[in-house]
Amino acid sequence: MxxxxxxxxxxxxxxxxxxxxxxxxxxxxxxxxxxxxxxxxxxxxxxxxxxxxxxxxxxxxxxxxxxxxxxxxxxxxxxxxxxxLIENWYSINKNEIFWNRHDLKCIPKDLLKKLYQLKNSYCINSTNDDLSKALTTYIELLGESKNLKIILPIFSEIHIENLLNLVEKGIINNLSLITREEIIESINEHPKFKEILNLNNVKVTTLNLPINIFLTCSDEFISLTLFFKDGHYDDSQLLIDRSEEGATWGKSLFEYYLGKEDDKEKMIVE
Known part of the structure; x- marks a missing residue:
């Protein structure tokens, strides 16, 4: 200093x-x-x-x-x-367990400084009595959505099948998906799922780098699930924000990872 x-x-x-x-x-x-x-x-x-x-x-x-x-x-x-600072502190303390138990290295420092934008967020926690509470809530939220931006860090038949069904039924008009190359390969190996990659209203961006964040942005909400510090994905805690500020934060995070594709293209050109 x-x-x-x-x-x-x-x-x-x-x-x-x-x-x-x-x-x-x-x-x-x-x-x-x-x-x-x-x-x-x-x-x-x-x-x-x-x-x-x-x-x-x-x-x-x-x-x-x-x-x-x-x-x-x-x-x-x-x-x-x-x-x-006060709003950041409030936002962190409000969902203290969520932020403390997860790996935050996947979130750029500029956005960690803006956690005050998530001051209206809240957590849905799975319990011993309802192990799928977070997942069920997430699927219900997708049913409200017309336009989705998703960072998908895992291969999950439940999530991919649900997205495919929502797109085919016309519930989702547009889907922008950022994921890892190996997940695309896994989707292509399943005839049931691979058609989602070829739909006109689905745009897929693949990254050849670790993505330890599951982010969903829609016109109605953003949701976030993260990985434990040991590298394992945690599907038991879902952070949700329905505010305009929360939407701004989520879209900024999505654009950050979308920019990683631009970085890759620049490297190829050079």
Whole structure:
């Protein structure tokens, strides 16, 4: 860490280790406020609030114009990143077991920094009483979908047959599939399944690299299942998000892997 980065780290730490300073930054981020508004909102005496405001003014995060307090440009940037940090932390803690038990190396760092976009996600967990709960839920979700983007890391007769049936019945209009070359080979070995690769509304991208992520993006939801840290696929936990932010995160992850095909083509040309 450079000298400047270390200085900024100390400033951020100084803010986050104080509930009052943190609340003041977030409150003023929403709109500029006077002392009375801050006192009524934070339920703290004027002396406590004024002390916190003075500390933030000394760091050039807050400025006072007439009787109102607002954020400086530095304060505004700090607030934006603080809120992302808080939302990230909330999102991680909300589904703590899911994130802790799985291998996350398959998710690019830029998207791990944006887990706040999955703050509305929730987990479906299979149980001893219902071992197929996650799978059943996933299949039900596909029945709601018209357009699908899927990263398929495993060969599964259940999944492939279900996708084929949904496409043939016209429930799914378009299917974009990213998978590994050996999975395509396995599909081709099954006369029952291989026709899915030749359907006009099915686009298949093959990658010759490990894909330890099962992602599905539709107009209605995204879902995610991952691998354990020992390399085995876990079908017992399904992460689902139906929000617009979640859709953005999922599509970004899909595009990231789709770009791996472009990288492969560039290498061939060169």
């Amino acid at each position: 450079s000298k400047n980065e270390n200085h900024e780290f100390k400033n951020i730490k100084y803010i986050l280790t104080s509930t009052m300073r943190t609340k003041l930054i977030i409150s003023i981020y929403e709109k500029e406020k006077n002392l009375e508004e801050l006192r009524n909102e934070l339920k703290k005496p004027s002396a406590t609030i004024l002390h916190g405001l003075k500390e933030l003014e000394n760091l050039n995060f807050v400025k006072k114009i007439n009787k109102n307090y607002s954020l400086t440009s530095n304060g505004y940037l700090l607030a934006v990143n603080m809120l992302k």
